[in-house]
Amino acid sequence: MEKKTVLVTGTGGNVGQGVLRNIRSLGRDIRIVGTDVSGFTAGNHLCDATYAVPYSYDAAFIPAMAKIVRDEKVDLVIPTTDYEIYYLSRFKDQIDAVVVASDADTAQKYLDKYLTYQYHESLGIPFAKSWLPKDYDHSQTDIILKPREGRGSRGILINPANPTQFGDDCMIQPLHKGREITTAFYVKKDGSLHGLLTMERELSNGATSKSKVVREFDAALEPILSKMIAAGGLRGSLNLQSIVDANGTIIPFEVNCRISGTNSIRHNLGFQDVKYTLQEYLFDEQPDAVHTIDGIAIRLLYDVIYPNATNEQTLTNNQQGHIVY
Structure with missing residues (x-):
């Protein structure tokens, strides 16, 4: 071949x-x-x-x-x-x-968290209540103000003194407290849900630092994912981020139309979305069945060292001598 x-x-x-x-x-x-x-x-x-x-x-x-x-x-x-x-x-x-x-139209909606809220509300899909600052009704005891676009924890303010003074590039949501979960799911070419894996996680600088597989929310998550998929436009590996409050209610607050940053962890826990992508789109094969296992992961730092190198512009591929340490 x-x-x-x-x-x-x-x-x-x-x-x-x-x-x-x-x-x-x-x-x-x-x-x-x-x-x-x-x-x-x-x-x-x-x-x-x-x-x-x-x-x-x-x-x-x-x-x-x-x-x-x-x-x-x-x-x-x-x-x-x-x-x-x-x-x-x-x-x-x-x-x-x-x-x-x-699809570009769907991806554009999910780039903007306020558009995501409006989109989900129109479809009857759960999502954290959201306001533009000028429309905020001061109905919440605690709020979070965040950029409509962006990733990680950049630009977030908790309980700002004058929330309605911010511009339309920001949005306000209730400050939901509870367990943060991240759910990776894969949509096959035929539009069906191939599988999912949910992990409870801890963040450091906006990225996952520790994670643990949790299964107790899958039965409630599947109908949410199915409604998202039924609306059309989604394909490949995606990610839904949610808070589970003290009452066990799942409150989605962000959707990423891409493979998420925990893909290397998930691969070793049986949810191999990069592999499914290659099987379907590169080799025209049916993706392997999803067989997930329990597990806990913690992330670490390591180094890529190029001995005797003096110019980083020459270090463009795997042929340059290097040490991973």
Whole structure:
């Protein structure tokens, strides 16, 4: 069988690096091309070739990606950031490869948490009550103010003194307290839910630092996911983030239309969404059945060292001598 080439974006981030490690772990004959806004990232040592590209909202991004796909004869593109999902989906007709992404209109709704709230409310799907600052009715004892777009914990304020003074680029939600859970789920090409895995997690700087598989909420989560999928436009691996309050009520507060940052953890606990993606979109195979196991994970730091290197611009792929320590 001819060697396949997969392009993975965002190799400087934890999502992209997890995807790279998962692809390498499969032992299939796959050549990996990586892209990032930086030419030198922690993911370079896992790639056969790498490229620096503009930010996804830059007009030069799609032409740059299209050229890389042509020059490298890429078969499949796996975007790993929310904005790249949207732009690559929107302009997929300009990319001469399969782009694994939800429909652009759906991805755009999920880029904006306030649009997500409106979308879910219109469909009768649970989501945290949300207001624009100018519309906030002061009905809550505790609130959280956050940017409508963005990721991690950037720009968040708890109980701001004058919440209605903020602009429409922000939104307000009740400050729900309880257990934070993250649910990865995979939507097959035929539009069916292939499986899910939910983990309770702790965050550090907006990213998962510890996680534990939990199953007690799956029966309540499946109808929520099924309604989301029935609305159309979702495909591949996605992520739903929720709070479970003291009464056991699940309150979703964010949806990511991409493979999430815990993909490397999930892979080892039986939910192998990167593998399912390659099986369906690269090899035209049915994805393996989901067989999850219990488990706990904690994240650590490690180093990629290039002995005797003096110029990082030359460190573009896995052929440069390096030590992982």
